Amino acid sequence: MPEVSEELDAVLRARGLRATPQRRFVLDALERLGHATPDRVWEQVQAVAPSLSPSTVYRTLELLEELGVVAHTHLGHGAPSYHLATHADHIHLVCRRCGDVQTADVRRAQQLADEVAARYGFVTDVGHLSLDGVCASCAATADGATGARAAGTKPAS
Amino acid sequence: MPEVSEELDAVLRARGLRATPQRRFVLDALERLGHATPDRVWEQVQAVAPSLSPSTVYRTLELLEELGVVAHTHLGHGAPSYHLATHADHIHLVCRRCGDVQTADVRRAQQLADEVAARYGFVTDVGHLSLDGVCASCAATADGATGARAAGTKPAS
C-alpha cells in the first residue's frame, strides 16, 4: 500500500476536499512512473480504471500541484512532466537525442541557485531545474565529435 | 544593416539553400527581440511583412536552428523561446509569477555542467539552461514568506 495515498487523504481532508479513487489512481500512477506527462499518467491509469478520462487526469494533477503534493517541470518538447513533490531533491537531465530523462543529485545546483539569488535577487526553484543536453549512451552511439549538430537533423526536442 | 543577415546569406549559400526575404525578416525580428516565442516573432514580422504566415515562421526557425544560427529553450508554460546562437553565453531566469525572463551570466552554470558530465557522462548544453523561480520584484511584491505556495493558486506557469 503506497504511503503517498495515505498522505493524500490527509491533505485532502485538511482542505475539505474529497478523497476519490480517481485521485488516488492518478497519484499512484505518478509514484510508479517517477516522472511523466499527463498523457503517460493517463495511459498508466487506464490499467486500473479504464473509464477515467484525460480531463480528470489534468484536473487532478493541477489540484495535486496546488496542494503541494506534486510538481511539474517543462522538459523537452511540449508536454510538462509531473513528479511527486517529495521526489524533488534532484535535477533532471533531458537528452535531446533520445528524449530520455534521468535524475541527478547535484550539489552544485544549489550553489548555482545561491549565486543567482545573491546577484540577481532571483529565487530559484531548484526542484524544477532541468538540463538540456546529450546523455552518455547517445553521445557514445553517434559520432561524438562532429556529429553533435550535423547528425540529427531532427532532434527529439 | 544587421550583420546577422549577412551571416545568414553565407550560411544559406553554403548549404545550397535560398536566401529569401522571409528568412531575413524572421532572423531580424529575433535579433531585435533577443528571445521570443514563434508567436512573438510572427507579431514582430507583421510590421514589415504583413503577408508572412505563421507556418513560415515555424519552418524558418526550425531551419535556422538546424543551421546553428539560432537555438531554443523551453521557458515557462508551452511555447519554446528562440534566440540567436551567438546570444547563447548566458542562462535564463524565468519568473513563474510574472512570466518575465531575464538573462544572467553565471559562471557556476559551467561548473554544474562539468560536474554532471564527470558523474553522469551527460553533456549539458549550457546555452539552453533556464532556471525556474521567482524574480526579485515579484518576491518583493507578494508576501515573501508564507505566500510562496498558498497565495497564487494559479501561478503563471
Place this chain on the structure above:
DNA sequence: TTGAGTGCAAAGTATTTGCATTCCA
C-alpha cells in the same frame, strides 16, 4: 441529501502538413 467531482463532448490554442503558386538561383 447534496454539492464536489467525474465523464463526455465540444471548444480552444499551438503547431504541423499538403498542395498549388510564387520566385530565387
Place this chain on the structure above:
DNA sequence: TGGAATGCAAATACTTTGCACTCAA
C-alpha cells in the same frame, strides 16, 4: 526554367471548459 520556399487552409496534438450525472461525506 526548375525546383525550393511560401501562403493558405485543413489537420494534429494538447489542454481546457460546459454540463448533466454520480457518489463521497
